[in-house]
Structure formats: C-alpha cells, structure tokens
Amino acid sequence: MYYESFSQIKKMLGQLTTLLDKAEAYAKEKSFEPNLYLGFRLAPDQFALARQVQIACDTAKLGASRLTGKEAPSHADNEQTLDELRARVRAVISYLDGYSEKDFEGSATRTVTQPRWEGKVMTGKDYFLEHVQPNFYFHLSHTYAILRHNGAPVGKRDYLGALSQRMP
Amino acid sequence: MYYESFSQIKKMLGQLTTLLDKAEAYAKEKSFEPNLYLGFRLAPDQFALARQVQIACDTAKLGASRLTGKEAPSHADNEQTLDELRARVRAVISYLDGYSEKDFEGSATRTVTQPRWEGKVMTGKDYFLEHVQPNFYFHLSHTYAILRHNGAPVGKRDYLGALSQRMP
Numbered sequence: 001m002y003y004e005s006f007s008q009i010k011k012m013l014g015q016l017t018t019l020l021d022k023a024e025a026y027a028k029e030k031s032f033e034p035n036l037y038l039g040f041r042l043a044p045d046q047f048a049l050a051r052q053v054q055i056a057c058d059t060a061k062l063g064a065s066r067l068t069g070k071e072a073p074s075h076a077d078n079e080q081t082l083d084e085l086r087a088r089v090r091a092v093i094s095y096l097d098g099y100s101e102k103d104f105e106g107s108a109t110r111t112v113t114q115p116r117w118e119g120k121v122m123t124g125k126d127y128f129l130e131h132v133q134p135n136f137y138f139h140l141s142h143t144y145a146i147l148r149h150n151g152a153p154v155g156k157r158d159y160l161g162a163l164s165q166r167m168p
Numbered sequence: 169m170y171y172e173s174f175s176q177i178k179k180m181l182g183q184l185t186t187l188l189d190k191a192e193a194y195a196k197e198k199s200f201e202p203n204l205y206l207g208f209r210l211a212p213d214q215f216a217l218a219r220q221v222q223i224a225c226d227t228a229k230l231g232a233s234r235l236t237g238k239e240a241p242s243h244a245d246n247e248q249t250l251d252e253l254r255a256r257v258r259a260v261i262s263y264l265d266g267y268s269e270k271d272f273e274g275s276a277t278r279t280v281t282q283p284r285w286e287g288k289v290m291t292g293k294d295y296f297l298e299h300v301q302p303n304f305y306f307h308l309s310h311t312y313a314i315l316r317h318n319g320a321p322v323g324k325r326d327y328l329g330a331l332s333q334r335m336p
Contacts, residue, residue: 001169004293004297011298043317043319119336121333122333130176130179130331133176134305137301137309141306145313148210148211148214149210149317159302163290167289168288168289
C-alpha cells in the first residue's frame with residue numbers, strides 16, 4: 001500500500017514538472033519572465049510558488065524516509081529558476097525510484113517523529129494518512145492554483161496525468 | 169486501508185466545515201456578505217468555491233459508492249449559502265459514517281467505471297489512488313486557496329485538523 005502510494009506520489013511529481021513546463025511556455029508566449037512564477041502567491045502571508053514546490057518535494061521525500069528509516073538527501077531550498085525547481089522535483093523522483101515494496105514492510109507500525117513535534121510521535125500509518133498525503137496534495141494543488149491564478153493554461157488532466165484505464 | 173482512508177476523508181470534510189466557519193466569521197467581522205464566498209474563484213474560467221466544495225463532496229461520496237457497489241444519495245448542486253454548503257458536507261460525512269471495514273472487502277479488484285469514461289474501466293485500487301484521492305484533495309485545497317486568497321484567516325492547522333500524536 002505505501003509502495004503503491006509513493007508510486008502515485010512519484011507520478012504526481014512528474015505532473016508537477018508538466019505544470020511548470022506549461023507555465024514557462026505561457027510566459028514565453030506572453031513575453032514575461034517565466035521565473036517570475038517562483039515569487040507569485042495567492043495571499044501576501046502565504047508561501048509563494050517556489051516554497052510550495054519545495055514543501056511538496058520535502059513531504060514526499062521525508063515521508064518515504066521516515067516510514068522506512070532510510071536516509072533522505074538534503075536540499076538547500078535555494079532554487080531561483082523553473083529549471084532549478086524541476087531539477088529538485090526530479091531529484092525526489094529519483095530518490096523515490098530507489099525504494100522497493102520491501103522497504104515499506106513494517107511502516108504502518110513504525111514510530112515516526114520530527115523536530116517540530118516537540119517529542120511527540122505518531123505511528124507510520126497515522127503519519128502517512130493524516131500528514132504526508134494531505135500535505136503533499138495541499139502543496140501540489142497550491143502550486144497548480146498559483147499557476148492558474150496567474151494565467152498558466154493548466155488543466156485537471158495536467159494535474160492528474162494519465163489514468164490506468166482499459167476497455168473491459 | 170480503504171476504510172481508514174475514508175475515515176481520513178471524513179475528517180478532512182469536517183475540517184472543510186471549519187474552514188467555511190472561519191470564512192463566515194471573517195466576513196461578519198469585515199461587514200461583507202458571507203455568502204459572497206460561494207462565487208469567489210481564482211481564475212475566470214475555473215470553478216468558484218461552491219463548485220469546489222460540491223466536487224470534493226461528490227468525489228468522497230462516489231468514491232466510496234463505486235468501491236463498494238453501495239448506493240449513494242444524490243445531491244442537486246443547488247447550494248446558495250454557506251449553511252447549505254455545510255449541510256451538504258455533513259450529509260456526506262453521515263453517508264460515510266454508514267460504512268464499515270467489511271464494506272470495502274474486495275474493493276481493490278472491483279471494476280469501476282463512470283459515464284464520462286466512455287466504456288473504459290479501472291480497478292478499484294487504481295481508481296482510488298489515481299482519481300479519488302488526488303481529486304478530493306485538489307478540490308479541498310482549492311476551497312482553502314479561494315478562502316485564503318479572499319482574506320479568510322485560515323491556516324494549515326484548520327486544514328489538517330488534530331494529528332494522532334502521543335508522547336512516546
């Protein structure tokens with residue numbers, strides 16, 4: 001289940017690069033600087049796009065790491081361009097590519113914590129359901145919302161990607 | 169797994185009513201009509217808040233229904249006020265309260281379809297991972313984004329709700 005859920009998260013990270021590609025193409029078409037998108041935000045006191053992408057990436061990366069006990073690579077949060085943001089996303093996809101189903105054995109009952117919880121812990125199962133998934137999709141959707149609010153012609157299909165459909 | 173995931177979805181629907189409550193209180197504080205929120209949107213050609221809430225509700229309701237073969241109640245998409253939207257959300261929570269773990273036995277391998285797929289099908293497992301979860305969180309996060317963009321003092325904790333944390 002966790003392995004399949006992280007496969008889905010990887011797919012969504014791939015869609016995130018598509019969203020950024022479309023925003024870049026739109027900026028070029030409209031003759032504005034594409035990297036301006038990194039600073040766009042929906043409210044003055046909400047994170048701008050670059051931070052939304054960084055947190056989506058970290059939620060995926062640290063989610064897998066904390067559920068398995070495997071080391072996660074560190075990223076400096078210093079991306080200044082769409083190219084650098086896409087490289088960050090691709091680095092996380094690569095990192096998740098290194099996971100196998102076996103890595104997640106016992107994840108549901110694993111004890112998970114992080115510094116900001118001030119000593120409190122969660123089970124892996126609760127952490128994944130209540131924290132990783134809602135946060136990952138929150139920051140991914142906010143990235144989409146910021147792009148859409150600022151003209152990028154992204155649509156639900158760009159967000160969802162191809163579905164595993166077949167004729168019966 | 170599905171049962172637990174829908175418990176999480178129910179929790180998030182409860183948080184959605186909290187988000188709407190906070191927006192209403194903010195509107196009253198600022199002396200504007202709270203129900204204006206239903207028509208706010210992030211882009212001229214994107215769904216307004218009311219539709220975002222309706223789709224989040226339907227994704228949850230139809231997701232459970234299609235994964236189990238149980239009937240889902242129908243809703244007319246005619247909400248005009250925050251009160252009516254909250255009632256819609258609560259109706260879906262009540263509906264999901266009627267599910268037990270046993271209802272989801274065999275859901276992963278169940279064949280799922282819907283009219284707009286033009287005859288194509290998905291397994292329950294793929295449908296839940298690739299369609300229900302990303303869509304549910306997309307429309308919930310967009311509801312949050314529209315509120316936040318329009319001044320409502322909602323924060324990440326209002327979105328996530330309480331986490332199942334404990335001292336070790």
